[in-house]
Amino acid sequence: MADSIVREIELGAPIERVWRALTDHREFGQWFRVAIDQPFVAGEPATGHITLEGYEHVRWNVRIVAMEEPDRFAFTWHPYAIDPAIDYSREEPTLVEFRLEVSGAGTRLTVTESGFDRVPEHRRDEAIRMNSGGWTAQVENIRAHVDG
Numbered sequence: 001m002a003d004s005i006v007r008e009i010e011l012g013a014p015i016e017r018v019w020r021a022l023t024d025h026r027e028f029g030q031w032f033r034v035a036i037d038q039p040f041v042a043g044e045p046a047t048g049h050i051t052l053e054g055y056e057h058v059r060w061n062v063r064i065v066a067m068e069e070p071d072r073f074a075f076t077w078h079p080y081a082i083d084p085a086i087d088y089s090r091e092e093p094t095l096v097e098f099r100l101e102v103s104g105a106g107t108r109l110t111v112t113e114s115g116f117d118r119v120p121e122h123r124r125d126e127a128i129r130m131n132s133g134g135w136t137a138q139v140e141n142i143r144a145h146v147d148g
Contacts, residue, residue, distance in 0.1 A: 004114035005132050009139040011107045013146035015100050018107045019070045021146050022098050031145035032138060034060045042067045046075070058082045065095070073098045079119060080127040092118035109142065111135055 011018055021027045025036040025046065036048035042064050050058040061081075066074040076093035094115040101108045113135065119127050 002128070003117045004112055005116075005128065005135050007111045007135045007139045009109050009143060010103055011109055011143055011146055013106060015070050015102050015107045017146050018100055018109060018142070019073075021142060022073045022100075023067055023069075027145070031141040033141070036060070040064045040067065040073075055082065057084060059084070062096075063093070066097075071100045079113065079116070080123070080130045091120060094119065109139065111139060 013021075021031060023040055025039050028034075028040070029036045029048065029051075033052040034048050034050050036046055038044075038046060040046055044064055046060075046062050046064055048060040050056060050060055058081075060077075062075040062077040064075050066072050074095060074097040076095050078088035078091055079094050081088040092115065094113050097110075097112045097114075099110040099112070101110075113131055116124055116128050
């Protein structure tokens, strides 16, 4: 099983528009389906809760690790951390990176989540499976948000 998930998508929007959709916490929340409590700041945590039906009980906890305008936004998190009875804080988080490149009149967005080899073995396969499907959906969500 791979250590990372990679999704790439061509967007019709200019790089500045995609950057804003990624790094403005309110816009990110709209397409990612999460209500975020505070603006994104490199080196700081960002918290909130999932707004997707059936997952409203799930807290969203990340640490912003990079905001390198206009081409790299990254955070760490605990993948598929949906059970409120489990303390995931002892686990090593994965790294989620959004890379942006100008592509014609639009933007090529590459999303990479890496570090699954550090997820505890008993939940690794499920985390990879669920996040693989999740990232497939999320790149379509951002496309609808910026190209719509």
